Amino acid sequence: MNKRRITSKELAKLAGVSSATISRAFSPDSRIGSATRDRILSVAREHGYQPNAIARSLNNQRSRLVALVVNAIGNPCEAEEQQLLVHRLQARQLLPIILCCADHDDRLQLMRLASTYQVDHVVVFSDMVSMQDAVDIFHTTKPIIVSFEPLENENVSNIRIDGSAAADEIIEKIVNDGKKRFAYLSGTKSSWIDKLRRKWFADALAKRGLAIEAEAFGDYTYDSGFKEAVLLLHRSKVDAIICGNDVMAIGARDAARRLLGKNTPDDIAIVGQDGIAMAAWDCNDLTTLSLDHVAFIDAVVDLIERHDADLPGPHSITLTCNARWGSTA
Amino acid sequence: MNKRRITSKELAKLAGVSSATISRAFSPDSRIGSATRDRILSVAREHGYQPNAIARSLNNQRSRLVALVVNAIGNPCEAEEQQLLVHRLQARQLLPIILCCADHDDRLQLMRLASTYQVDHVVVFSDMVSMQDAVDIFHTTKPIIVSFEPLENENVSNIRIDGSAAADEIIEKIVNDGKKRFAYLSGTKSSWIDKLRRKWFADALAKRGLAIEAEAFGDYTYDSGFKEAVLLLHRSKVDAIICGNDVMAIGARDAARRLLGKNTPDDIAIVGQDGIAMAAWDCNDLTTLSLDHVAFIDAVVDLIERHDADLPGPHSITLTCNARWGSTA
DNA sequence: TCCGTTTGTGTAATCGTGTACACAATCATG
DNA sequence: CATGATTGTGTACACGATTACACAAACGGA
Structure with a gap:
């Protein structure tokens, strides 16, 4: 219990191969004998081995982390979208880091902290963040996904809303x-x-x-x-x-x-x-x-996927709103 | 624009020191001349250098990431607590990764994925996750923080509720x-x-x-x-x-x-x-x-801090609920 | 002046993967 | 059977920081 996580080199020794082969066993399309792979995966399961994502990120230059900058978590006005987006990200093996902060300076500080984790994408839901600030902080990462505010910048994709x-x-x-x-x-x-x-x-x-x-x-x-x-x-x-x-x-x-x-x-x-x-x-x-939340999140996910696949250039998508009638007007 | 993030070795060259000294300049209490530190910090600011948290985590064996396992994001019954906890974590320079998943198997899969990122702590808000599953998946990390279900395990701290x-x-x-x-x-x-x-x-x-x-x-x-x-x-x-x-x-x-x-x-x-x-x-x-949400989150944060400071053993805290009267009963 | 302590810095190893390169073995093809 | 392509594996390095260790300089007390 509570013992250290087993490392790829240790597993290599256990399986009688080199650590490179371990890595290959976990990469879907890489040159490896299927017998070797099966053996490795079985030994791995036995010892609870999982490749260390932190080390992989360092090597890959891809963290598969996504920063979500939001106004608030509790407020339903954003929550439905957050929920949807989180599900969609997770289905793509992307992990969302939530950045949520009331105070302006704290928020910048927080964004700087997140940028330190080499997040692959940034989604700004909050209307309290200037896109320029976001670009300044995350300019080293690849393009930023933005929700609303259009900004002429090669790193910024955005979604326009027309109501x-x-x-x-x-x-x-x-x-x-x-x-x-x-x-x-x-x-x-x-x-x-x-x-x-x-x-x-x-x-x-x-x-x-x-x-x-x-x-x-x-x-x-x-x-x-x-x-x-x-x-x-x-x-x-x-x-x-x-x-x-x-x-x-x-x-x-x-x-x-x-x-x-x-x-x-x-x-x-x-x-x-x-x-x-x-x-x-x-x-x-x-x-x-x-606003059709599903269409909205579809658009966000679409931008992220383009971005994840290194497709060129930022994009812009426009969505139109609908009236929904109730008894209050 | 979009240029690669500068590295500690490059900054070292720019500042005329070794990369070790760069690292020291960013560690609050380490042996370094104050003149050197000031110069480095100034050059760093000039070139937008920030230490890479991924690399640091790999070396440290501390990611400062916290996994939050929740039922849903949108549902207000948890949202207030999530919001509070996220704020408190961020104030401690801990970044929350949200794990949120409807389907049971997906959820286990997701937890495995997160464990791969070497999260330092795990908070399980969801009542859909068996603590035993959580322990099995995260047993390599240090103790898990649990919200409700008590489990006899040296890695599990929990919060009991009495209503x-x-x-x-x-x-x-x-x-x-x-x-x-x-x-x-x-x-x-x-x-x-x-x-x-x-x-x-x-x-x-x-x-x-x-x-x-x-x-x-x-x-x-x-x-x-x-x-x-x-x-x-x-x-x-x-x-x-x-x-x-x-x-x-x-x-x-x-x-x-x-x-x-x-x-x-x-x-x-x-x-x-x-x-x-x-x-x-x-x-x-x-x-x-x-339930007093502030007290509840105070308790969670307390457990996390104990844990972060490597204080021994899991802990248990009991909170009592109150009646809040409205006009429906 | 001499020696022990403190201070500041550099060197090199380490964290755990992924992968370019090299090389042996196997296979296909004429 | 000869040769070139393909397959499978190991070696070694890179990713970007932290840190143990070594060492020189500065300093203090006798």
Whole structure:
């Protein structure tokens, strides 16, 4: 128990071959006699030998580690994608290292630490990280996979999201229902993706001679949605709130209903963004601007695979969002 | 751009020293002239040098990687703990590798893959993994940190949870409210922790001459909570459902309310377990048997630190749960 | 001044694989 | 049967750091 892991050289001695042959036995297509391989694999199983991935990485210059930079783990607005991606990576024998950090400086520090582990790929889900920072830190690794922010850089692939059409549909419906005064509740003060999303709705409103009348900033959590909605509804008479994500929308809905007795969709319309599973729960039934998570992760995985196969150049993929109708708008 | 990472030997040449001295410059307490260190660090910064953690790990026999075995990432019943733990690990310069897999065989395969990376610690959050499997796979690493299942093994530290008192309180209240017929909705068919939790409630009922009348099995998700509650309520006339976690409880509540018009707590009592943040949201307001997540993760981190410092022997810590009152029971 | 201790640095081995190269044995082919 | 291709294996080095050991210089106390 607790004894040292057996090494390839030791196994070589046990099997009466050289350590090179051990290595070959574990490489799918390498010149080795099938009898030798079988014998080695059997001896290996017997002694619990597994090649040391750290040593292999050092030699290969490939760690098969992937850094996932995320805002938070708990927040459902990202969790579904994280979950999907982790599964897909694991199926490809890639191991995800999670980097998750609230504070800006810490996050850079953390990314530097991860870069030290020679990660093969980097996926940035967090909108709190500037792509330039990511490139500076990981420029020695091969191209970076980015989720949203486009950046002119040979190392950066990205995925663009277009929700303008869906936002237009949603605004159309709400305006037809007689609502006129819109508020936008952002998820962050200054993230690239948040501004983009806001613009989709602002454009749809402008098209109809309307505008965002009131504005607030949260942090993508239920509590912030609740709190900011209360403040918002006290200081202005809006009858529709577009929220930066679904969780904040649920918070805003609760605040309106509980503290001000306003119900959706009659008294007030509330719209979320992301299209997480929870938004469709019976108790929420949210109208939301939804992104197809599977398609999204498919795209990410596609970029990673291109990258893993050393295919040239970064790529860009565009996905469009859909409206998902609930009873809140 | 995209140029190879500079190596310690190259930096040594640039700084006019040997590579050993480079290494010393990056080791906090090693014999090196402070002038030399400053010069090296400055040259290093200039050329973007960072020691290669893979190479260091190979030499050190310490990877500073931690494997986190979890049921799922998206499910809030674990997510809060995962989030907390990841933060705490990162603060200690430990990088978490997430292992998350639905299928049993895949999970073992995955754990083997991770063991290959010489992880320093293993935290098993998942109740789907037998501790014996974990020990077999990771026996070459130093002791394993385990969350729940106790196992007599010199490599396994664990955290025991005691919710019997809190379960008793909750049952007391529900019985006082006039409920008599209890159902238990499990999270899994055969996990150690699930049986333990069920026992807390069964004992509390037995003390009052009652018993679990009906039973069902879900998978810790909202959908399974919803679906199983419908089946349960159709086949038996229970007036209280104890659920394996909060998310299933929310599903069960929705099912009762929507499909059968039964409201909590008057028509039916519903109890969750975990005490996740979402349970306290205004729209849920769940009564739940809650575990203090911070205390829990403190305990995990404590075990890891002991372990990291090579302190002898595995340890065991017991935490007690509390009742958290909402309007569902 | 002399000797023992401390300080700073270089040399070389080590961690566990993968693989280029060399070479012997086997095989196919005419 | 001769020859060239193919197959199987061993030797030796590389990957990039850490560290035991050696040694020179500086230093302190008598």
